[in-house]
Structures are given as structure tokens and as C-alpha cells.
Amino acid sequence: MHEHRRGSRRSFLSWAAISSFCAAIGTALAGIIRLPKPAVLPGPQRIYKLGDPEQFAVGTRVKLETEQCCLFRDEQGFHAISTICTHLGCIIAVQEQGGFACPCHGSRFSESGEVVGGPAPTGLPWLEISLSVEGQLQLNAEAEVPRGTKFRA
């Protein structure tokens, strides 16, 4: 009896020492694995505040130069289409008669951004629009939304 208890105490100490050692290594590894993925990168983020949504009347179709997109507002709400060509990244012209045209290699896009002609491999992406906390229209040029998604303020 006495012999057995001493043995179990001894094995418990071994078990506790080894398992705490493993736990320590595990915790440290978990911390190390997180390192390559920073919470935030110091590069520019293409999230723009466009101001009060009411300044864009229904029927607005405006090219935004710094944001590199074309902003629309119709009865269903807001949407924004990127004006960076999916072919080689030229800045696309917004045509007055509707649709988009790339000046570099002649790609043509419809009013909703689908490829109509030229070498462009895919249509122009629709960009995410939301309202910021303080109620400004916010454009996230880094996030894409499915074609046809419109934002209602």
C-alpha cells in the first residue's frame, strides 16, 4: 500500500512536469505562428470616405479620380465599378454614351462592367460600398462584391 502510493506520487510528478513542459512549448509555438501575419500593414489602404450620401442625387454617374472607380446612384441604391482595366491595369475612360473603354488596348466594357470587346480577360469588379460609423458613404476599393449588388443608405 505504502509502496504503491509512493509510486503513484512519483509518476504524477513526472506526468505534471512533462505535460507542463509541453504546454509551455505549445503556447510559445502558438505565439510564434501568429508572427508572420501582422494585424495591420503600414501600406496605404484603399478605403475612402466620400462624404454625405445625400450629395449624390439619384441618377448620379461620376468618375472618381483618386479612388479610381465610377460611382453610380439609381433608384435601387449605390454601386461603384472599378476603372482599373483587368487586362494590364490602365485607367479606363468612362464614356458619355454609356460603358467603359480602355485607351491602351481597346478593351470595351458595358455599363455594368462586363467585357464587350478587346483583350480584357474578365469584367470590371464592383466595389464594396457601406456607411461609415459617422454616416459618411464609404468605398472599400480593396473588397469586391458580386455584380449587381447595390447599397441602400
Add this chain to the structure above:
Amino acid sequence: MHPNSDPARLSKWALLVSSVLSIVFLAAAAIRENVAAEWKGVQREYKTILLAKSADAVARRRAEAFSIEIRQVTVPALKVVDRCVSCHNGIEDGRMADQSQPHRTHSQELLKWHPVAKFGCTTCHQGQGLALTFNDAKGEEAFWDYPLLPAALTEATCATCHDPRALSRGSAAKLVRGMELFDVKGCASCHKIEGKGGSLGPALDNVGLKTKHQFMRAHLSGSQTTWNWHSEHLRDPGGLVPGTKMPSVGLTAAEREALTVYILSLRKRDLPEAYLANDKIEEKYAKLHPAAPKGEALYAKYCSHCHDTGLYARWSKNFKRFIPAIRNQAFLRLEDDECLAENILEGRPGTEMPGWGPKAGGLREAEIQAIVEYLRGETKFTALPPAPARGSAERGHRLFTMNCAGCHGVGGKNGFAPALANAVFQKAATDAFIAETIRNGRGNTPMPSFGRAGLGQQEIGDLLAYIRSLAQPVRQARSYGRAPERDQVAGSEER
């Protein structure tokens, strides 16, 4: 052998204790970084305020969508990455005007003209933009070159893109006051800005971008920031920099602060053109096309700090000598305009009076002419009685030692009265001028009349000969100055 003994017992305990300690340490670090971070607490608090302020369901939905994450403003054109908005979440939200910092709304009027996305935060406020705690962001203790400017001094950065005098409604009133003080107190007498000013003190063109390590802080107590240094240095220059020639200017605390703001605003930043305000461009243009110079203003800016009103000779504690009375009628009656201009242009080498010509003090010829006109005022130059013929320099030497050397110094230099062994003096002063000054003295200065004290024509002639032997006059080609025939007269006098 003891029945309880286990040969590995000690190692097992050591492993257990060290592992548990490691886990505790790692867990504490993880909590500190992920849960207890200062900015996370601030954002949670902000979210509660947002929810409390949400008037309708839409606002409430937006408030609930507020995510706890590091936020930052990146402006590559200004090399700015500012995470200040991770804690100052409400700066663009008008509803936060009643909150305390860090949630409070920024002045909306200023943000309207300076969107955060275009300017960032540190462009105006300085500080360490990448920091995520307030202490690090202030950057005062750390080795950060440009710590957060106190609110009272933030106007200093306005001048980077603006002409502060053109800003409406006195939004940079303190900075403008500092600029005025710089002129009124005659700082330009010793300090150059953009090539214009005296040479006794350092040029101040980029002093606002100097870091604290570039100042002598051995005697600076309290805050070790550059602005505290400037403020203390204006109060008591000798207390910070022993042996400095900088005088104590005598400013009130408010004036010191205004001048500190102006000193901090002196910074040459190479900014993209899009950031220069129209008024700044107009200011630059105006500098290239200056208006007609005003003698009185120029005198106040460049001369008055040493010469004061110029009506009386002044004893300077710092220079340990008399500063000549240059608007004194007795002096102006003896000296013609060309001679005055010559002295301003060349200065007096070997004394504290610097040259003010285009290549030295940076004044244009028209400006020097304007100063001469101001000095001249109403006093006319009167034709001097002819000088006695030069006599014996040897006798002159004895007379000089007895009568003149006490003030003008042995050999006409290192005295506390104007140096006579001086090339510019020798060139500018005619024999008639020197003779007349010896004979009648100079009113309102310590120079007495030696004629009345008994010096006759012949002795004055002897003194003239000696004084002329003290130094060679400067000889250099110049477009500005005296007429050629006068040069010939001066030359013939010397022979």
C-alpha cells in the same frame, strides 16, 4: 538509501516550475497584447458611446458594425502612417463634441479644409504616428525626433503650407504674433533667415526641424523638448548656453510662447505642390518681388537691437564696448551718405558690426539706401572745415597714447570705443571728418571735444598722421558706393 528517494526528483520539480513560469509569462503577454491593449479598451468604450448615441435603428446597426481593429491613415505623399485614429475614433463624428479625449470630435472647421485622409495627423501635430499607446505616440521620452506638439504650440506647423498672416479670423494669431516679435525685437540683427540678417548668431532657416539632440541641454531642467529649450533659452540665454552672446530679450511668458511657436515654424519641408496653399505661393512670390523698402522698418529689424534709437552712444554689456550713435545729429553733420552706406555695406571687420551688403547680410542696395535715408532724417551734411596737414606720426603716437588709447585702445583697437585700426573706417572716414571729430567731440556720446581741451591744429595734424598709419584702407572693386572722383581725392589725401 532513503525509501522516498527518486534520483530524477529534483529535475522533475525544476522542469515543472520552469514550465509553469513560462506558461504564466506567455499567457500574461498574450493577454497584454490581445485583450488589455490600450487601444482595444478605448474602442470598446467608443462603441458603448456610439450605441448610447444611436438615435434610430439604422444608426444602431452601424454602431454594432463598428469593429475593434487597428485603424490607420496612410498618406504616401507625405510619408505618413498614422494610427492615431485607432484611439481617436470620433474625430470626424460631430456627435462626439461633448465627449472627453480620446473620443472627442476634432475641430470640424479645420478638418473640412484638412481631411484626415489627405493630411494624416502627424503632419500638423507631430508625434509618433505608428504608436498604439498614448505615451509612445507623444514620443517625448523615447528617441523620437519630433514629439507630439502641445496644443498651445500646434500653430507652428501651419506655416509649412500657409502664410500665417493670410489665414482668416486669426487662426494662427500666436504664430503671427511671434513673427512680429521677431522683427520688433530685432532678432534679425544677429540671425539670418533666407540669407537676410546679421551673422553673430546662427542662421534660423530650418531650426524648427532640429531635434533636441542638436541643442545644448546640459543646463536644461524639466521637459527636454525643443520647445522647452527655446522657451528657456529666450528667458535666460546665458543660463542654457554659458558664454553666449545672445542677450536676454526681456519677454513676457506669452511673448516667449509666441516666439517659440514662430521658431518651431521655421522648417523647410519639401512638400508636393498640391499641399501648398495659395497664400503660401503668394508669399513666396512676394519675396521674389519685394515692395519699395521702408528705412524705418529696416532699421527696426536689423539695426535697432544694437544701436537702439541711434541717438545716443550705448554701452553694451555683452560686447563690452560702446555702440556708436548713428542717428546722432553731431555724427550725421560730419558724415555724408556715401560714407554711411559704405559702413553699412562693409560692416566693421574685427568688431561685432557685420557687413549688410548683398553677399553678407543679404540686404539689397535699395534697402541699404533706404536705411541711409532713414538715418539721415532731417539732418544735413555740412561742409567740414579743411583738415590740418598731416604732421608727425611719432608725435601723434605720443598724443594718442595720452588722450585716445584709454577708450579707443592701444594701437586703435580692442578698446571699447570705435576701432580706428580698421580697414573700413580708414576707407570711409576722410581726414576732415577725423579732424573735426577730434576738435569738437561728438555730442550725446562719450567722445569729448579735444579742441576745447587744448589740442591745436598742429597736434590734430600729428594725430591724423598717426591714425592713418594704423591700418590700410580696404580696396576692392564694387559697383556700388562712392563716385570715382571722390576716390581720387581720398587717395591723394593718403599720400
